[in-house]
Amino acid sequence: QVQLVESGGGLVQAGGSLRLSCAASGRTFSSYVMGWFRQAPGKEREAVATITWTGGSTYYADSVKGRFTISRDNTKNTVYLQMNSLKPEDTAVYYCAASSVKWVPRTWTPENFGSWGRGTQVTVSS
Numbered sequence: 001q002v003q004l005v006e007s008g009g010g011l012v013q014a015g016g017s018l019r020l021s022c023a024a025s026g027r028t029f030s031s032y033v034m035g036w037f038r039q040a041p042g043k044e045r046e047a048v049a050t051i052t053w054t055g056g057s058t059y060y061a062d063s064v065k066g067r068f069t070i071s072r073d074n075t076k077n078t079v080y081l082q083m084n085s086l087k088p089e090d091t092a093v094y095y096c097a098a099s100s101v102k103w104v105p106r107t108w109t110p111e112n113f114g115s116w117g118r119g120t121q122v123t124v125s126s
Contacts, residue, residue, distance in 0.1 A: 009120030022096030
């Protein structure tokens, strides 16, 4: 199991940007698919973006396509989420997650991920 710690959340005005980081422990970071999820009050946790082992394939929720970019640096055991053109509806707790799957499923769900960070709050004001 890998330990994950998120950072970079905060309060930003609509149209602004934030960059989330997630540092992972352990020496097998590159063996995990990494993902960012978010959960707003009263809503289910949803996949925002995922990135495969060497970054060769990425997934984005329709709601963030063209605005968010996921990336990873396997030499630093870190995954990033660059969030631009933020909207009030992006307000949520953002979680970093790691998956040990060996193939890419048709749909990413929280059940695909076995390790989770504690989350970081992102608040976008209008």
